[in-house]
Amino acid sequence: MEAMSILNDQIGSEKLDSELLRTFLAITDTGSFTRGAERIFRSQSAASLQIKRLEEIIGLPVFERHARGIALTPTGEKLQPVARRVVDLLDVTAGELRSDILEGTLRIGIPDEYGSALLPKMIARFAREHPRVELSVRCSFSAGFPQALAGDELDLAIHSVETAPPGSQQLMREKTVWATSRHHLAAEQDPLPVALFDRACWWRDHALTALQTSGRQYRVVYSSESATGVIAAISAGVAVGLVAESAMDSGLKTLGPEAGFARVPDSILVLERGRGGHSQAASAVAQLISMAFKESR
Numbered sequence: 001m002e003a004m005s006i007l008n009d010q011i012g013s014e015k016l017d018s019e020l021l022r023t024f025l026a027i028t029d030t031g032s033f034t035r036g037a038e039r040i041f042r043s044q045s046a047a048s049l050q051i052k053r054l055e056e057i058i059g060l061p062v063f064e065r066h067a068r069g070i071a072l073t074p075t076g077e078k079l080q081p082v083a084r085r086v087v088d089l090l091d092v093t094a095g096e097l098r099s100d101i102l103e104g105t106l107r108i109g110i111p112d113e114y115g116s117a118l119l120p121k122m123i124a125r126f127a128r129e130h131p132r133v134e135l136s137v138r139c140s141f142s143a144g145f146p147q148a149l150a151g152d153e154l155d156l157a158i159h160s161v162e163t164a165p166p167g168s169q170q171l172m173r174e175k176t177v178w179a180t181s182r183h184h185l186a187a188e189q190d191p192l193p194v195a196l197f198d199r200a201c202w203w204r205d206h207a208l209t210a211l212q213t214s215g216r217q218y219r220v221v222y223s224s225e226s227a228t229g230v231i232a233a234i235s236a237g238v239a240v241g242l243v244a245e246s247a248m249d250s251g252l253k254t255l256g257p258e259a260g261f262a263r264v265p266d267s268i269l270v271l272e273r274g275r276g277g278h279s280q281a282a283s284a285v286a287q288l289i290s291m292a293f294k295e296s297r
Contacts, residue, residue, distance in 0.1 A: 016057060018090055021083040023050040024062060028080060029121065031069050039291060091128040102281045103132040109149075109157035111142040111269075113227040113247065122292045126285055133281045141225040143201035149274035156277045156285060160244075160267050162202045168270040169286070171293040175245040176203065176267045178255035184237025187255055191217035195233040195241035198223035206264045207242045214260055269293075 027036030027047065037047035055061050062076035072080065110119060123135060138148075142159035149157050164170050180187040194211065197204045211218045222233040222241075230241050235251050244267055248254065255261040271289055273282065 016054070018086060020050050020054040020057075021087055023047050024054055024076075024079065025083055025087060027051065027063070027070070028072065028076070033070070038294065088128055091125075092131060094129070102130045102279075102284065104279070104281060105134040105136055106279075106281050106285060107136045107138070107153065107155045107276070108285065109138045109140075109142065109145040109154045109159065111158060111160065111227065112139050113231075113244075114158065119289070119292055122285075122288045126288055130281065130284065135285075141197065141199060141227075143197070143199050146272070149272055149277075152275050155274050155279075155282050156289075157272050157274070158269060158289065159272065160203070160269050162206075162265050162268065164268050164270050165272060168272040169290065171269045171271055171290065173266055173268050176206075176242055176264050177245050177248070178240060178261040178264075179231075179234050179243045179248060179252045180240045180255055181235055181237040182251055182253050186234075186237050187240050187259065191219045193221040193239040194218050195222040195224070195230045195239035196220055197227075197230065198225050203242055203267075210262045210264055214262060216260060 022040055023036065023042070026039040027033055030036045030039060033047055033051075034044050037044045040047070042050075051063065058075060058079070060075040061073050062079055063070045064073050123137070126133070127135065138154065142157070145154060145157035145159040146165070148154040158171065161168075186193050192211070194207070196207055222230070222239050224230050224233070227243070227247065231243055231247055231252075233239050234241050234243065235249075240255060240261075242264060243252070257263065271286060273286070276282065277286075
């Protein structure tokens with residue numbers, strides 16, 4: 001309430017339009033005028049004009065620009081929680097009043113390495129706009145998702161493949177690389193300690209094939225059903241292993257052909273639909289998932 005009072009003092013008799021607040025939140029959440037404009041389906045120039053109008057009404061800047069992008073000003077920090085409450089309330093009310101209201105349960109499979117980082121805001125936004133749709137999310141190792149789709153256990157699933165299945169939507173393509181810890185000597189050990197997924201999948205198959213082709217002695221010292229588990233073992237210096245390039249952080253380094261590690265095929269992340277994945281609710285979720293991955297690039 002204190003933040004609202006301060007803003008009211010600054011705004012005076014001018015009125016804040018909810019669309020200005022949506023634009024402000026889109027840019028805040030994405031950290032970019034370009035990506036924020038894409039989220040609300042506007043041009044960058046239109047979004048910039050809306051922020052200019054917002055700042056004219058408030059009388060103070062809400063963003064400060066720097067070499068690495070943008071940051072909230074103190075005024076922007078005060079505005080953010082107020083704007084979020086207003087927009088959330090409008091979305092919930094609109095969802096409850098719509099005549100074409102969506103209902104039912106939607107079952108979604110999300111790989112564990114993306115479940116906690118990329119998609120929570122997407123899920124929260126969908127829940128606000130469609131409060132009568134229950135989202136049942138399975139966040140786990142994605143190799144079993146195609147079978148779950150075929151068995152009508154999931155309606156939508158995001159999973160990693162070597163070749164995109166017919167009818168699937170490609171979300172992103174990235175390199176799959178051998179990785180080791182920068183602070184340990186696992187890559188220099190003989191036999192080579194290796195971390196793998198503990199279920200049959202193309203990542204595991206390519207890792208074993210590459211190791212066998214290299215002629216190097218190796219031993220599997222760590223198995224996990226999740227990418228998070230494999231990365232944890234690599235970071236701890238227990239083993240080397242295959243990871244998506246986007247999962248590389250400052251504590252890991254890539255092992256290439258010069259170190260005796262052959263390149264493996266790129267990983268393609270796809271969104272695939274099951275028999276229940278063609279409803280209006282499923283299409284709405286699919287659109288938000290696609291937007292979330294587009295904004296992450």
